[in-house]
Amino acid sequence: MSALLVSRIRVRDPEQMKDYGAAAAPTVAAHGGEVLARGKFTMALLGEGSSHMTGIMRFPSEAAIENWFASPEYRALANLRDSAGEMEFFVYQAL
Numbered sequence: 001m002s003a004l005l006v007s008r009i010r011v012r013d014p015e016q017m018k019d020y021g022a023a024a025a026p027t028v029a030a031h032g033g034e035v036l037a038r039g040k041f042t043m044a045l046l047g048e049g050s051s052h053m054t055g056i057m058r059f060p061s062e063a064a065i066e067n068w069f070a071s072p073e074y075r076a077l078a079n080l081r082d083s084a085g086e087m088e089f090f091v092y093q094a095l
Contacts, residue, residue: 001061001093001094002058002094003058003061003065003091003092003093004093005055005056005057005058005059005065006056006090007053007054007087007090009054009055009088010050016080019084020081023080024074024077024081027073028057030073031059031065031067033059033065033068034057035056035057036056036058037054037056038054038056040052040053041054058094062093
């Protein structure tokens with residue numbers, strides 16, 4: 001069953017975020033992932049909201065997400081990721 005990775009990002013450095021995105025994209029693809037959507041927060045209709053970006057990626061399975069996150073290629077981007085922004089990643093079953 002495929003799985004979704006939802007990211008929530010507070011950008012610290014827009015230029016580093018571009019570099020991170022360009023470097024991370026091939027690591028995602030190498031694990032069967034594809035970007036479904038990404039965008040900037042604009043408003044809350046119900047509940048609280050905050051200024052952030054969100055990305056949604058689909059992977060073949062939860063295991064594929066875990067393998068991507070633990071891969072040496074992605075782990076090598078940790079410093080760039082952390083300097084580019086504050087990120088949270090959440091995994092969901094795709095229905």
